[in-house]
Amino acid sequence: xxxxxxxxxxxxxxxxxxxxxxxxxxxxxxxxxxxxxxxxxxxxxxxxxxxxxxxxxxxxxxxxxxxxxxxxxxxxxxxxxxxxxxxxxxxxxxxxxxxxxxxxxxxxxxxxxxxxxxxxxxxxxxxxxxxxx
Amino acid sequence: xxxxxxxxxxxxxxxxxxxxxxxxxxxxxxxxxxxxxxxxxxxxxxxxxxxxxxxxxxxxxxxxxxxxxxxxxxxxxxxxxxxxxxxxxxxxxxxxxxxxxxxxxxxxxxxxxxxxxxxxxxxxxxxxxxxxx
Amino acid sequence: xxxxxxxxxxxxxxxxxxxxxxxxxxxxxxxxxxxxxxxxxxxxxxxxxxxxxxxxxxxxxxxxxxxxxxxxxxxxxxxxxxxxxxxxxxxxxxxxxxxxxxxxxxxxxxxxxxxxxxxxxxxxxxxxxxxxx
Amino acid sequence: xxxxxxxxxxxxxxxxxxxxxxxxxxxxxxxxxxxxxxxxxxxxxxxxxxxxxxxxxxxxxxxxxxxxxxxxxxxxxxxxxxxxxxxxxxxxxxxxxxxxxxxxxxxxxxxxxxxxxxxxxxxxxxxxxxxxx
Amino acid sequence: xxxxxxxxxxxxxxxxxxxxxxxxxxxxxxxxxxxxxxxxxxxxxxxxxxxxxxxxxxxxxxxxxxxxxxxxxxxxxxxxxxxxxxxxxxxxxxxxxxxxxxxxxxxxxxxxxxxxxxxxxxxxxxxxxxxxx
Amino acid sequence: xxxxxxxxxxxxxxxxxxxxxxxxxxxxxxxxxxxxxxxxxxxxxxxxxxxxxxxxxxxxxxxxxxxxxxxxxxxxxxxxxxxxxxxxxxxxxxxxxxxxxxxxxxxxxxxxxxxxxxxxxxxxxxxxxxxxx
Numbered sequence: 001x002x003x004x005x006x007x008x009x010x011x012x013x014x015x016x017x018x019x020x021x022x023x024x025x026x027x028x029x030x031x032x033x034x035x036x037x038x039x040x041x042x043x044x045x046x047x048x049x050x051x052x053x054x055x056x057x058x059x060x061x062x063x064x065x066x067x068x069x070x071x072x073x074x075x076x077x078x079x080x081x082x083x084x085x086x087x088x089x090x091x092x093x094x095x096x097x098x099x100x101x102x103x104x105x106x107x108x109x110x111x112x113x114x115x116x117x118x119x120x121x122x123x124x125x126x127x128x129x130x131x132x133x
Numbered sequence: 134x135x136x137x138x139x140x141x142x143x144x145x146x147x148x149x150x151x152x153x154x155x156x157x158x159x160x161x162x163x164x165x166x167x168x169x170x171x172x173x174x175x176x177x178x179x180x181x182x183x184x185x186x187x188x189x190x191x192x193x194x195x196x197x198x199x200x201x202x203x204x205x206x207x208x209x210x211x212x213x214x215x216x217x218x219x220x221x222x223x224x225x226x227x228x229x230x231x232x233x234x235x236x237x238x239x240x241x242x243x244x245x246x247x248x249x250x251x252x253x254x255x256x257x258x259x260x261x262x263x264x265x266x
Numbered sequence: 267x268x269x270x271x272x273x274x275x276x277x278x279x280x281x282x283x284x285x286x287x288x289x290x291x292x293x294x295x296x297x298x299x300x301x302x303x304x305x306x307x308x309x310x311x312x313x314x315x316x317x318x319x320x321x322x323x324x325x326x327x328x329x330x331x332x333x334x335x336x337x338x339x340x341x342x343x344x345x346x347x348x349x350x351x352x353x354x355x356x357x358x359x360x361x362x363x364x365x366x367x368x369x370x371x372x373x374x375x376x377x378x379x380x381x382x383x384x385x386x387x388x389x390x391x392x393x394x395x396x397x398x399x
Numbered sequence: 400x401x402x403x404x405x406x407x408x409x410x411x412x413x414x415x416x417x418x419x420x421x422x423x424x425x426x427x428x429x430x431x432x433x434x435x436x437x438x439x440x441x442x443x444x445x446x447x448x449x450x451x452x453x454x455x456x457x458x459x460x461x462x463x464x465x466x467x468x469x470x471x472x473x474x475x476x477x478x479x480x481x482x483x484x485x486x487x488x489x490x491x492x493x494x495x496x497x498x499x500x501x502x503x504x505x506x507x508x509x510x511x512x513x514x515x516x517x518x519x520x521x522x523x524x525x526x527x528x529x530x531x532x
Numbered sequence: 533x534x535x536x537x538x539x540x541x542x543x544x545x546x547x548x549x550x551x552x553x554x555x556x557x558x559x560x561x562x563x564x565x566x567x568x569x570x571x572x573x574x575x576x577x578x579x580x581x582x583x584x585x586x587x588x589x590x591x592x593x594x595x596x597x598x599x600x601x602x603x604x605x606x607x608x609x610x611x612x613x614x615x616x617x618x619x620x621x622x623x624x625x626x627x628x629x630x631x632x633x634x635x636x637x638x639x640x641x642x643x644x645x646x647x648x649x650x651x652x653x654x655x656x657x658x659x660x661x662x663x664x665x
Numbered sequence: 666x667x668x669x670x671x672x673x674x675x676x677x678x679x680x681x682x683x684x685x686x687x688x689x690x691x692x693x694x695x696x697x698x699x700x701x702x703x704x705x706x707x708x709x710x711x712x713x714x715x716x717x718x719x720x721x722x723x724x725x726x727x728x729x730x731x732x733x734x735x736x737x738x739x740x741x742x743x744x745x746x747x748x749x750x751x752x753x754x755x756x757x758x759x760x761x762x763x764x765x766x767x768x769x770x771x772x773x774x775x776x777x778x779x780x781x782x783x784x785x786x787x788x789x790x791x792x793x794x795x796x797x798x
Contacts (some may be wrong), residue, residue, distance in 0.1 A: 004241030027243030073626035094605035098628045101786050108669030110692030115781035117247035121234050137773030160775030206360035227339035231362045250779035254766050270640030293642030368518050374403030376426030380516035383646035387633050472759035493738035497761045500653050507536030509559030513649035 004028040005051035005120060010040040010068060011084075012060030020054065020084075023109045027117070037062025044072050052080040052116050057088040066095040073097050082112070107122035137161040138184035138253060143173040143201060144195030144217075153187065153217075156242045160250070170195025177205050185213035187248050190221040199228040206230050213252035215245070270294040271317035271386060276306040276334060277350075278326030286320065286350075289375045293383070303328025310338050318346035318382050323354040332361040339363050346385035348378070404450035404519060409439040409467060410483075411459030419483075420454065422508045426516070436461025440488040443471050451479035451515050456487040465494040472496050479518035481511070536560040537583035537652055540574040542600060543616075544592030552586065552616075555641045559649070569594025576604050582613035584648050589620040598627040605629050612651035614644070668689060669693040670716035670785055673740070675705040676749075677725030685719065685749075688774040702727025709737050717745040717781050723755040731760040738762050745784035747777070 008030045011017040014035070021031055032050065034040040037059040044050065053072045057065035065088075069081045081100040083092065085109065092102045099122075101115040140162045144150040147168070154164055165183065168175040170192040177183065186205045190198035198221075202214045214233040216225065217240065225235045232255075234248040271315065273295045275285040279314070287297055298316065302304040303325040310316065319338045323331035331354075335347045347366040349358065358368040365388075367381040406428045410416040413434070420430055431449065433439040435456040443449065452471045456464035464487075468480045480499040482491065482508065491501045498521075500514040536633065539561045543549040546567070553563055564582065566572040569591040576582065585604045589597035597620075601613045613632040616639065624634045631654075633647040670717070672694045676682040686696055695713065699705040702724040709715065718737045722730035730753075734746045746765040746782075748757065749772065757767045766780040 005237045022204045028241030029243070070626045077622065077625045087146070088224075090609065093630055094602045095607045096630045098625055098630055098632060100630060103786065106668045106670070108693030108782065108785075110670075110694070110778045111782045111786055114247055114779055115786045117241065117244045117781065118251065118786075120241075121236065121244055121248045121251070136771045138771070139774075161773030162775070203360050210356065210359045223343065226343045226364055227336050229364045231359055231364055231366060233364060246775045247779055248772070250775045251783065253773075254768065254776055254780045254783075269638045270643075271638070294640030295642070369520065372402045372404070374427030374516070374519075375510045377403075377516045377520055379642045380513055380646055381520050383640065383643045384517065384520075384650065385634065386640075387643055387647045387650070393408070403691055469759050476755065476758045489742065492742045492763055493735045495763045497758055497765060499763060502653065504536045505537070507560030507649065507652075509561070509645045509649045510536075510653055513646055514653050517650065517653075 001075070004030055004105055006049065006078070007052040007054055007116065008032045008034065008040060008043050008050050008072075010034045010037070010053070010059050010065065012036060012056065012058065015133075016056075020112060023112055024116060027113045029116070036060035037064060037068055037092045040068045041071060044068075050076060050079060052082070052120060054082045054084065054112070054116060057083060057085040057091075058059035066091070069097050069100065080116055082115045082119065084112075137163055139163045139165060139182065140185040140249065141165045141167065141173060141176050141183050141185060141205075143167045143170070143186070143188035143192050143198065145169060145189065145191065149189075150241075153245060156245055157187070157249070160246045162249070167192075169193035170197060170201055174204060177201075177208055183209060183212060185215070186254060187215045187217065187245070187249060190216060190218040190224075192197055199224070202230050202233065215248045215252065217245075224235045270296055272298060272315065272319060273318040273382065274298045274300065274306060274309050274316050274338070276300045276303070276319070276321035276325050276331065278302060278322065278324065283320075285375075286378060287397045289378055290382070293379045293384070300325075302326035303330060303334055306334045310334075310341055313326060316342060316345060316398070318348070318386060320348045320350065320378070320382060323349060323351040323357075326374070335363050335366065346382055348381045348385065350378075403429055405429045405431060405448065406451040406453060406515065407431045407433065407439060407442050407449050407471075409433045409436070409452070409454035409458050409464065411435060411455065411457065415455075418508075419511060422511055423453070423515070428513045428515070433458075435459035436463060439467045440470060443467075443474055449475060449478060450504055451481070451519060453481045453483065453511070453515060456482060456484040456490075465490070468496050468499065477517055481514045481518065483511075538564060538581065539584040539586060539648065540564045540566065540572060540575050542566045542569070542585070542587035542591050542597065544568060544588065544590065544617050548588075549602045551641075552644060555644055556586070556648070559645045561648070566591075568592035569600055570650070572600045573603060576600075576607055582608060583609060584614070584652060586614045586616065586644070586648060589615060589617040589623075594606055598623070602634065603627050610649075612648055614647045614651065640642060669695055669716065671695045671697060672717040672719060673697045673699065673705060673708050673715050673737075673769070675699045675702070675718070675720035675724050675730065677701060677721065677723065681721075684774075685777060688777055688779070689719070692778045692780070695742065699724075700766065701725035702729060702733055705733045706736060709733075709740055715741060715744060717747070717785060719747045719749065719777070719781060722748060722750040722756075734762050734765065745781055747780045749777075 012035050033045050035045055038061055055065040055068050059065050065083055072079050081097055083102040086105045089104045145168050165176050171194055188198040188201050192198050198216055205212050214230055216235040219238045222237045279303050298309050300309055304327055321331040321334050324333050331349055338345050347363055349368040352371045355370045411434050420528050431442050433442055437460055454464040454467050458464050464482055480496055482501040485504045488503045544567050557619045564575050566575055570593055587597040587600050591597050597615055604611050613629055615634040621636045677700050697708050703726055720730040720733050724730050730748055737744050746762055749766040751770045754769045
């Protein structure tokens with residue numbers, strides 16, 4: 001199906017961004033990409049609806065992944081959130097948002113696709129979130 | 134693995150039926166297809182065991198998706214149920230069956246595959262349902 | 267805490283109604299009681315917000331428990347639903363609403379209190395449902 | 400409600416057995432008690448249906464709690480299982496049965512009641528298990 | 533069972549503190565109480581192990597409930613967290629910690645006991661968290 | 666992403682081993698393969714960390730799948746476990762380990778990938794398990 005849910009992918013390592021982007025596009029998601037926390041915030045504030053966020057904890061210049069996710073949830077209260085990380089795994093229980101998943105690098109492609117799909121599939125049957133734009 | 138679980142796919146839009154059918158066949162499922170509610174009921178009543186149901190809510194002539202799923206559960210009490218819908222999302226909490234998933238169009242291919250797989254994987258270790266045929 | 271969430275309790279056997287009512291009141295819930303399906307519908311249509319429904323499947327004159335729950339979910343999409351039954355347990359997978367619990371008689375008091383509490387605690391952080399009245 | 404589900408409680412420390420027995424009886428459960436693994440097996444093999452098992456891991460003479468639970472599940476495939484333990488907590492992931500809960504001593508009364516109630520409430524809507532007797 | 537898991541209860545309204553304290557003590561928990569965010573932090577930093585946190589979002593002088601919970605999780609990564617709130621419910625999806633529950637006032641006593649018990653019962657079978665003291 | 670989590674795949678039927686191996690490698694997992702229970706134990710005891718186990722119940726010479734999984738969990742307490750089986754499905758509730766999944770043959774490729782991915786994604790944010798080697 002074309003035009004699947006839109007995901008914002010935040011990753012400052014170019015190769016990893018490319019790899020994750022291909023995997024998620026193959027799964028049928030529409031992707032927005034950001035290589036820094038600053039760019040991530042701009043996408044979120046841009047006015048279009050975003051259904052999921054996949055973010056590294058270390059996200060280059062600007063806010064880190066924990067901060068990006070909190071900002072995203074203030075705008076889109078039910079947005080699906082997947083964190084990926086090399087060394088911040090232990091901070092998730094204090095810094096993560098509710099109903100999020102964290103993947104420790106290296107993870108398999110299938111884990112990423114399953115994580116975001118499962119979260120999107122479990123969204124509550126609430127009235128659609130009004131667009132913030 | 135060949136000859137995976139059999140799914141009944143009910144969708145009256147030909148292009149969407151084709152798209153979902155390909156995605157599910159790629160995932161290894163054996164597919165039965167119906168382009169109307171009437172045809173769906175015939176498949177269910179046909180006597181062969183069916184492990185999962187993927188149904189649009191608007192299902193052309195005959196019963197709608199809510200009715201098809203209830204009929205399916207009467208014949209196969211543990212059949213996995215995934216609804217897909219454009220505009221009936223809000224009715225799920227009143228009209229859906231327990232332990233079902235509803236996907237709002239447009240959804241990603243990976244969401245469909247994850248939804249049906251997750252439901253099938255969670256089936257209880259009960260004795261196999263006797264075939265109704 | 268006084269003035270807990272309001273539950274509608276539907277049961278046509280007077281002794282069982284009394285027993286469940288006491289158990290739920292001890293747990294801190296505010297109770298509305300109905301001894302028939304007709305009375306249950308009247309309560310639901312009465313305009314006040316109701317947070318949970320505990321209903322027998324055989325509910326005396328009027329709609330049965332399956333029908334009462336569907337009506338309740340149309341008015342209050344996130345209302346918690348617990349069914350109790352002696353002999354209709356097997357119909358739940360076809361007739362129940364999503365995210366409901368069914369208790370087979372005889373059940374323990376603690377099961378009833380845990381069932382309704384767990385469902386209420388898992389309600390999604392959606393904006394409060396507007397009152398239908 | 401009288402005559403709630405029957406639980407088998409296995410504990411070789413008399414004071415703890417008494418304490419747990421009172422808490423579970425207050426919750427409305429019908430109790431069978433065993434102060435050794437041998438006695439637990441006798442109860443299970445006795446022919447009556449048992450819906451839940453609460454067992455210490457160190458269970459006096461005879462099989463330990465891990466073995467008692469496996470035996471119980473062979474007779475009653477969907478029996479609810481709660482382990483309580485002082486020092487065997489770390490073995491649960493290897494020795495426990497699926498869909499069981501383990502409580503580390505000291506635990507609160509409410510944890511015990513919630514654990515067994517939650518497991519009983521989640522039993523699948525399968526056809527009733529035939530009595531082994 | 534005496535000496536159950538220790539809970540820190542943070543609430544600046546004296547009557548509500550008393551009410552919740554009684555309910556949780558009846559459930560078998562050992563309680564520490566704080567009537568301000570400052571006092572809550574002192575308890576957490578005091579060196580003793582704390583297994584659960586029940587906190588109002590508005591917590592009087594000092595950090596609010598969101599901040600108290602993050603601090604608690606930094607010290608005790610698997611501590612159970614229940615928030616109670618009158619008007620901050622909508623912020624939970626952005627400000628809450630993972631695997632927490634939020635109860636909207638007015639809630640029933642049974643909801644509070646079930647919430648904290650369920651979270652404690654689901655703690656992973658990891659090695660005990662080393663005390664920070 | 667290269668170098669995903671390492672899975673041990675235990676299957677004595679060569680064609681099925683090949684089929685599952687391809688599916689899991691496509692999903693991005695690093696695979697170790699064993700065609701007997703004896704070989705499985707050698708891999709587990711070999712000293713390298715293994716994050717997931719996919720095992721047939723009938724596993725050729727040596728321990729069966731139930732025994733392999735218990736051995737694996739003793740070495741790696743949080744290892745993900747997926748059983749596949751033709752005729753031992755009914756034994757899972759007594760012989761399986763907690764938080765495992767069992768797939769009845771014939772299953773779809775997508776079910777296998779979803780099962781192991783979901784289990785790995787749900788691993789608790791505990792400190793990394795020390796390698797047993």
